[in-house]
Amino acid sequence: MTEAEQPPIQIITASQTFEGHEDSVFAAVVFPYRCRMVTASGDKMLHLWDLEDGVVLKIMEGHHNAVYKIAISTDMQFIASGDKDGKLIAWNKDGESLTQPIEVHFNYIYMLDFPPASTELASGSFDTTAVLWNTKTWEVHGDPINCGPGAEVRCLRYSPSGENIAIATKTNIQIWNSGKRALRSSRVTLLSMHLQNH
Numbered sequence: 676m677t678e679a680e681q682p683p684i685q686i687i688t689a690s691q692t693f694e695g696h697e698d699s700v701f702a703a704v705v706f707p708y709r710c711r712m713v714t715a716s717g718d719k720m721l722h723l724w725d726l727e728d729g730v731v732l733k734i735m736e737g738h739h740n741a742v743y744k745i746a747i748s749t750d751m752q753f754i755a756s757g758d759k760d761g762k763l764i765a766w767n768k769d770g771e772s773l774t775q776p777i778e779v780h781f782n783y784i785y786m787l788d789f790p791p792a793s794t795e796l797a798s799g800s801f802d803t804t805a806v807l808w809n810t811k812t813w814e815v816h817g818d819p820i821n822c823g824p825g826a827e828v829r830c831l832r833y834s835p836s837g838e839n840i841a842i843a844t845k846t847n848i849q850i851w852n853s854g855k856r857a858l859r860s861s862r863v864t865l866l867s868m869h870l871q872n873h
Contacts, residue, residue: 706747795807
């Protein structure tokens, strides 16, 4: 039987249950070495977990509204979290805050991503902008990327080289050069993509 012909694996019961948040959990990210996990919740808290013992190593406080997104840098030195108010907090790998809540977006931070080199962080928001952060100073690095009217940022990802950022918005997909803040490819509307495929 080839790999493609293998029957799907059915998971019937959870191998472990983690309890501790007092509201809905909106995000969970596992460290690359899989010994720890960070969760974010509507209770305004982040929890840093030990995956082997299932215990909370750190309750990370600082946000004043629901936390929707978290990201862990590739080198595992930084954790970033974004909330409903558009505020971002940077943390070290042990859950200690490196910054106070920084307000740069005026709407939900809906996406966070680090490039492979972990030298910057990208935050994307419903305010139709993506902002790049310097991870040495935790200051905004260059001008924000304006994705256009109505283009709420739903997802963003760095390329493997870290040179480009793909930004998926409510209305289109955009590829930007992160250093030059240049739009590298023409905007492709999701509607036109749908029509071309039918």
